Amino acid sequence: MNNQEIILDVKNLNTSFISDRKQVDIVKSVSFQVKRGTTLSVVGESGCGKSVTMNSIMRFLGSNARVSADNIQYNALRDGEITEYHLETYKKSNGPEMRALRGPDMSMVFQDPMSSLNPVYKVGDQVAEGLIQHTGMGKKEAREKVLELFRKLGIPDPESRIDCYPHQFSGGMKQRVVIAIAMICNPELIICDEPTTALDVTIQAQIMELLKDLQVNEGKSIVLITHNMGLVAEMADEVCVMYMGRVVEFGSLEDVFDHTSHPYTKALLRSVPVLGLADGQILETIPGITPNPADIKGGCDFADRCPDCTERCRQGVIPAFEIAKGHRVRCLKYDSFPEVNG
C-alpha cells in the first residue's frame, strides 16, 4: 500500500515510564496503520496502553516517558500531493514541527475532559483559540464558527452558554467542548480517546453521525478508542485489540467480530453487558486479574488467564501470525500461519 492510502504508519513503537525510580514498559513494539478515509477502533482492557500509545504518537507525554519507534509517519494529502512527516525524528515534543501539525492536520480528543480544559477561561474562547492561531481568523468570525459547531454537537442554547466556564457545564457538555476543540480546525486525522463516555446514547449517536458525515463527505480518517463494542460495530472499518501494551489482534471489523481469534478478544466480546439479563444473573468477567506491568515474566501476557494456555505460551516473545490477509493474531495457537511484524 502506498502513502496515498495510508495516513498514519506506526512501526515498532515502545513507550516506558520512569515511576518510583523504576522503568516500566507500557507500550511494546506496537505497529499499525490507519488507512485514509477509514476508522480504526482501538479496544482493550483498562490500563492496557491505548491512551499512552496515542499520546506517544501525538507527543503529549510528560517528562518521565521514554518513547522510541522505527517509524511514526504521517502522510498529509494536500491538493493531490503527499507530504511525509516523520514524527519520531522530532526532538521536542512541543516544538514548532509538532505544533504546526496539531490542529489542522492531526488532533486529539482527550479522555479526561477536565484535564484538557482550562478552568479559568470561557469554553467558547478555548475552542476559538486554535482557529485564531492556525488560520488567523478574526475573533468575531471565530465565535460564529464555534457557535455553529456547538449547535452541531447538540449543546442547547449555545448563544447563552458560549461564555460559560467549564465548571458550569455538565460532564457531557464538557466532553463536547473537548470534541469541538479537536474538530474546529478541520483536521485530516482525528484521534478520539473515549470521546463519548460521558454522553447518553442519543447525543452519542448524534456525534457519531457527525463523525461519519465528515468521513463520507470529506474523507477524514478517525482513530476511535472506545470500550463500547456497540460503537465499534457501528463505526469501525478496522479494529486493533490491545492487551498489556501489545497489539494482540488486528483486522477488519468482520475479521475481529466474526472470526474472533485471540483468546483475549473472545473473552472481551463475551463480557459485553446486554439488556435483559435474568434476575440474579451475574455479568461474565474474564477470570484472573490484570498482571502488573512492572513484573512481566515473559511469554504471553494473557497466559495466566487464558483457557487455551500451554507450556509453550510461557516462554519468550510471542510473535504475531497472519491468519488471513490483514488479520493478524499474537497467539501460538495460530503458529502454522506465517509470522508477521507488529
Next chain:
Amino acid sequence: MSENKEVIFRIKNLKTWFPITKGAFKKVVGNVKAVDGVGLDIYKGETLGIVGESGCGKSTFGKTVMMLEKPTDGQVEFNFGGEFKDITKFTKDEMFEFRKKVQMVFQDPYSALNPQKKIYTSFEEPLKVHGVKTEAEREKIMQQVLKMVNIQPDYLMRYPHEFSGGQRQRLCIARALEVMPEVLICDEPVSALDVSIQAQVLNLMKYIQRDMKLTYLFIAHDLSVVQYMADRIMVMYLGKVVEVADSKALYEKPMHPYTKALLSAIPVPDIHTTKKRQILEGEVPSPINKPAGCAFHNRCPQCMEICKTKDPDMIRDQGGEHMVACHLYSGGKDQ
C-alpha cells in the same frame, strides 16, 4: 416493594437553579433550571438508577442530595436514626456524621483527585478525618479497598496523572468506600472502563451492597449497566422526573415516549444487526428557556395539542409503583 421498606431520603419538590449573570454588575438575566421540581422517596438498601440525557440535571441532583449544591427550593430530608431532618438545617455535628454516611463518586475522576498529591495522601485524609487512628490500620483499609477494585497496592505512591482513565475511576470508587458509607452516590462510576473490568466492578459493587446494606444512587447513561444494577430507575428530562419504575418494568413496558426513545437508541455489538437506531429528532431544549407545556413536546413523536400548553402531572399507572408524567396516560385531557 415500598410497604415494608424504610425510607432514607425523602425528597420534595426539589429545585436547584443556577443564576446566569451578565455584565460587570452581575445582573441576573435568567436561571439554568438544572433540577426543577423533583419529588421522590429513596429506600434504604435499594439501588436507584438515574438516567437521562446529558445536561438534564443528574449530577446536580446527586450533588444537591449531598448538600454540595444548595437547593433553590424544596426539601431533602435524611433519615437520621428514624427521624427525618432537613439537610439544610443540620447542626455541625449532624453535618459531620452526614458527610461520613453519604459519599459520592464524582463524574470527573481527574478533578476528584488532587493532582499535586500522591494517591496515598488522598486516601489517607478521609480516614484520618473520620477517626481511624493508627497508620497501620489506615494502610490496611487502603490496601483492602484497592484490592476490591483490582488496582495494585504499590500504586499508592503514584500521582493521579500516572494512571489510565479507567484506573482513576476505580480509585475514586475505592476512596468513597473507605469510610464505609451508608449511601453511595455514583456519578457515571464505570463509564471509562472496558467491559470486563466494568463487569468486575459492577459485580463487586453488588456484593458490597449486600454485605454492608448500602443504598446506591447510580447515575449512568449506559442503560444496560443501569438495568443490571438498579432496583428502580428514575428517568429525568430537563430537570424533571418523567418516569419512575421498577427496573424490569421500565425495560419491558416503558411508558414515557422519551424512555422509549432512550431504549431504542442503544447501539448493539452485532455487525449484522438490521435494527436501525431511532435517534431523537429536534433540538434539545435549553434548561434556561424551557418550552411551555411538556418539556419534551418538541421532540415527541406522539405530541398532542394539550402537550404544548400544559405540563403533565406525575401519575401512578393503575395506582401502582410505575409513575409517569405524560398526557398520553392522563387521557389527553385535563384531569
